[in-house]
Amino acid sequence: MWGLMEIARVGFFSKLKEGLAKTRNGLVAKIENLFQGQSEITEELYEDLEAILVQADLGVDAALNLVETLRERVKAERIKEARRLTEILKEELKELIGEPGKLAKNPEGPTVVMVVGVNGTGKTTSTGKLAYHLVGEGNKVLLGAADTFRAAAIEQLEIWGERSRASVIKHQMGSDPAAVAYDAVQAGLSRGSDYILIDTAGRLHTQTNLMQELEKIGRVIGRAMPGAPHEILLVIDATTGQNALSQAKLFSKAVPITGIILTKLDGTAKGGIVAAVADTLKVPVKFIGLGEGPDDLKPFDTDSFVEALFERD
Amino acid sequence: MIFEGLSSRLQETFKRLKGRGKLTEKDVKAALREVKLALLEADVNYKVVRDFVKKVQERAVGAEVMESLTPGQHVVKIVRDELTELMGGKAVQLRFESSPPHILMLCGLQGSGKTTTAGKLAKHLQKQGRRPLLVACDIYRPAAIKQLQVVGEKVGIPVFTLGEEDPVVIAKAAKEHALENNNDVIILDTAGRLHIDTELMAELQAIKEAVKVEYTVLVVDAMTGQDAVTVAEEFDQALNIDGVILTKLDGDARGGAALSVRAVTGKPILFGGFGEKTEALEVFHPDRMASRILGMGDVLTLIEKAEANLDQQRAEEMGKRILTAEFTLEDFLEYMAQMRKMGPLDEILQMLPGANKIRGLKNIKVDEKQLKRIEAIIQSMTLEERRRPEIIDGSRRRRIAAGAGVKVQDVNKLLKQFNESKKLMKQLGLLEKKAKKSGFFSLFK
Numbered sequence: 225m226w227g228l229m230e231i232a233r234v235g236f237f238s239k240l241k242e243g244l245a246k247t248r249n250g251l252v253a254k255i256e257n258l259f260q261g262q263s264e265i266t267e268e269l270y271e272d273l274e275a276i277l278v279q280a281d282l283g284v285d286a287a288l289n290l291v292e293t294l295r296e297r298v299k300a301e302r303i304k305e306a307r308r309l310t311e312i313l314k315e316e317l318k319e320l321i322g323e324p325g326k327l328a329k330n331p332e333g334p335t336v337v338m339v340v341g342v343n344g345t346g347k348t349t350s351t352g353k354l355a356y357h358l359v360g361e362g363n364k365v366l367l368g369a370a371d372t373f374r375a376a377a378i379e380q381l382e383i384w385g386e387r388s389r390a391s392v393i394k395h396q397m398g399s400d401p402a403a404v405a406y407d408a409v410q411a412g413l414s415r416g417s418d419y420i421l422i423d424t425a426g427r428l429h430t431q432t433n434l435m436q437e438l439e440k441i442g443r444v445i446g447r448a449m450p451g452a453p454h455e456i457l458l459v460i461d462a463t464t465g466q467n468a469l470s471q472a473k474l475f476s477k478a479v480p481i482t483g484i485i486l487t488k489l490d491g492t493a494k495g496g497i498v499a500a501v502a503d504t505l506k507v508p509v510k511f512i513g514l515g516e517g518p519d520d521l522k523p524f525d526t527d528s529f530v531e532a533l534f535e536r537d
Numbered sequence: 538m539i540f541e542g543l544s545s546r547l548q549e550t551f552k553r554l555k556g557r558g559k560l561t562e563k564d565v566k567a568a569l570r571e572v573k574l575a576l577l578e579a580d581v582n583y584k585v586v587r588d589f590v591k592k593v594q595e596r597a598v599g600a601e602v603m604e605s606l607t608p609g610q611h612v613v614k615i616v617r618d619e620l621t622e623l624m625g626g627k628a629v630q631l632r633f634e635s636s637p638p639h640i641l642m643l644c645g646l647q648g649s650g651k652t653t654t655a656g657k658l659a660k661h662l663q664k665q666g667r668r669p670l671l672v673a674c675d676i677y678r679p680a681a682i683k684q685l686q687v688v689g690e691k692v693g694i695p696v697f698t699l700g701e702e703d704p705v706v707i708a709k710a711a712k713e714h715a716l717e718n719n720n721d722v723i724i725l726d727t728a729g730r731l732h733i734d735t736e737l738m739a740e741l742q743a744i745k746e747a748v749k750v751e752y753t754v755l756v757v758d759a760m761t762g763q764d765a766v767t768v769a770e771e772f773d774q775a776l777n778i779d780g781v782i783l784t785k786l787d788g789d790a791r792g793g794a795a796l797s798v799r800a801v802t803g804k805p806i807l808f809g810g811f812g813e814k815t816e817a818l819e820v821f822h823p824d825r826m827a828s829r830i831l832g833m834g835d836v837l838t839l840i841e842k843a844e845a846n847l848d849q850q851r852a853e854e855m856g857k858r859i860l861t862a863e864f865t866l867e868d869f870l871e872y873m874a875q876m877r878k879m880g881p882l883d884e885i886l887q888m889l890p891g892a893n894k895i896r897g898l899k900n901i902k903v904d905e906k907q908l909k910r911i912e913a914i915i916q917s918m919t920l921e922e923r924r925r926p927e928i929i930d931g932s933r934r935r936r937i938a939a940g941a942g943v944k945v946q947d948v949n950k951l952l953k954q955f956n957e958s959k960k961l962m963k964q965l966g967l968l969e970k971k972a973k974k975s976g977f978f979s980l981f982k
Contacts, residue, residue, distance in 0.1 A: 275583060398667075
């Protein structure tokens with residue numbers, strides 16, 4: 225495997241200079257334009273595709289692997305038309321990302337959802353939007369303000385509670401987040417909530433003590449309600465590069481991640497790293513964030529996401 | 538670490554390059570291939586990498602290889618120099634030139650860390666004898682104003698707010714307020730926004746025009762990927778930024794965004810943010826960032842961190858002792874007290890080049906509660922016991938455990954761990970010596 229990668233790398237970079245001459249002035253056109261008036265599959269085309277994948281933040285390894293698979297398929301299936309390359313690449317990408325996932329639903333009693341991630345990815349906003357979305361579907365939703373660390377995070381969630389007509393369980397700033405989570409689950413159980421959404425503090429995945437704290441929150445939730453949390457969503461900022469992989473690995477070491485929310489896709493970032501993340505964790509992407517409005521959380525759709533990866537402006 | 542650093546990779550390449558004399562195109566290409574991968578994996582923008590490597594190639598081919606260096610090492614030296622140069626060479630200091638109050642505006646995408654940075658920056662300026670005023674101009678995000686107020690309270694800096702007024706009005710009023718209250722620097726904390734949101738970008742332009750903003754600073758998350766280029770370009774075009782602050786550098790992101798941003802805007806990176814503590818803002822050093830992006834460890838930052846918190850002599854002594862077997866439990870106790878100021882041990886160790894090669898190092902994890910327990914145990918020992926832990930027998934262990942309020946097993950565990958880390962430190966010391974001997978280490982100082 226490694227040997228193959230090395231060979232692929234050599235191929236990739238020895239031709240980098242010539243291969244990318246055409247992208248010098250920015251990739252202006254859609255990828256399809258690459259193939260117009262060109263029916264033969266050339267080395268240059270493979271390199272252009274690699275460049276596009278890397279620039280969508282897929283990561284060097286994933287990009288090289290995908291293009292390697294592409295080469296193999298072209299050979300095995302005796303594909304001659306350049307036009308078909310993107311189709312195949314898109315197929316492979318969809319395979320890598322997998323089917324989108326739906327939010328878990330506990331048939332007996334409330335569904336407990338924990339929202340986790342590094343600082344500034346949009347956990348509180350996503351939690352608020354998720355509450356709005358679920359209330360809109362006729363559910364009774366309770367929010368747990370377990371980010372007791374960041375200044376005014378509790379107030380921020382309370383405002384989302386008002387917006388979405390969900391009640392909020394909170395303690396003082398600086399108090400034990402596990403205790404807040406416990407109380408929220410207890411309250412949700414006694415009030416007959418359909419969903420209990422627990423917002424947690426942003427933490428860098430490299431901070432061991434904070435990751436242990438997260439583990440504890442998960443454990444305490446399980447103590448308050450056996451089988452909970454039913455869903456642990458990792459929030460990933462689409463602007464993030466390769467570091468998202470490290471985030472995914474270390475977060476899933478602390479708590480079993482069941483799904484991904486990809487935020488800030490309304491910008492110009494492609495969020496390609498989510499392909500590598502979904503593939504590594506073997507969990508589906510469930511939602512995407514497209515802005516700060518209450519309606520701006522949408523179910524993830526693999527097809528349109530992959531199409532967008534190849535779009536250039 | 539997901540990706541191995543460049544240094545370990547290049548060691549492989551170095552093995553193949555044994556020639557002397559002038560650098561051939563083949564040597565250069567072989568080394569640069571690894572450099573390209575390292576840069577891309579560090580999230581440096583694709584086009585920036587391409588241009589950069591081309592430039593290095595031109596400079597490197599035909600260059601005379603320095604004595605004591607292999608061709609591969611020489612290429613890396615050139616790469617590192619060029620990278621440092623590209624990021625601005627030397628550290629840049631904030632310089633205010635107009636008459637006070639000087640206005641500094643922070644802007645950036647959502648979640649890049651503007652509000653936290655505002656607090657740190659205010660604290661930094663206060664330490665330099667300034668009288669900063671924080672101003673809450675984020676009227677959109679729920680509870681953003683409150684967040685700045687809490688941050689301000691924490692660092693002991695006044696915060697000016699006007700509720701959800703137009704940010705231009707707030708900025709103007711803040712200037713008046715600063716004049717009346719003798720604040721010489723104003724830090725405007727603005728709402729996070731997308732670079733393609735023309736309406737919100739126009740708001741920043743309006744603020745800039747209404748009050749004379751001296752420094753427009755873009756706050757960029759160090760974890761940003763390929764899009765850093767677009768973001769920086771758009772912000773710079775709309776606002777003509779004066780500098781950049783790179784945040785969340787305390788994580789394990791290699792921070793290639795620094796290079797991307799610098800390459801497309803040409804504006805200096807002023808500070809790096811290294812954590813949530815209010816002192817965690819550091820002057821940006823291009824040479825160190827170059828090493829970090831290339832994955833070569835960050836020895837200089839480590840040294841400086843230690844120096845800032847310990848006095849010089851003690852730092853040197855401790856540094857020497859850590860790397861030899863002379864390290865005692867007493868040193869350990871002192872070290873732990875200092876460590877709180879420096880940051881966690883695992884992070885510090887990661888800054889040492891070669892540290893990733895030592896088995897077991899990744900498993901060193903320290904948590905605060907345990908630290909306190911360890912402190913209690915060591916404090917329950919006599920001075921003699923701290924210096925010569927081997928004399929601690931069963932009855933001494935029981936006494937120490939009782940004194941510290943822990944179980945005997947905890948004492949055993951600590952002693953065992955101490956011995957293990959001592960071994961590890963010794964290994965590190967040897968590694969450093971070896972590296973020095975080969976001349977490789979000194980290259981990157």
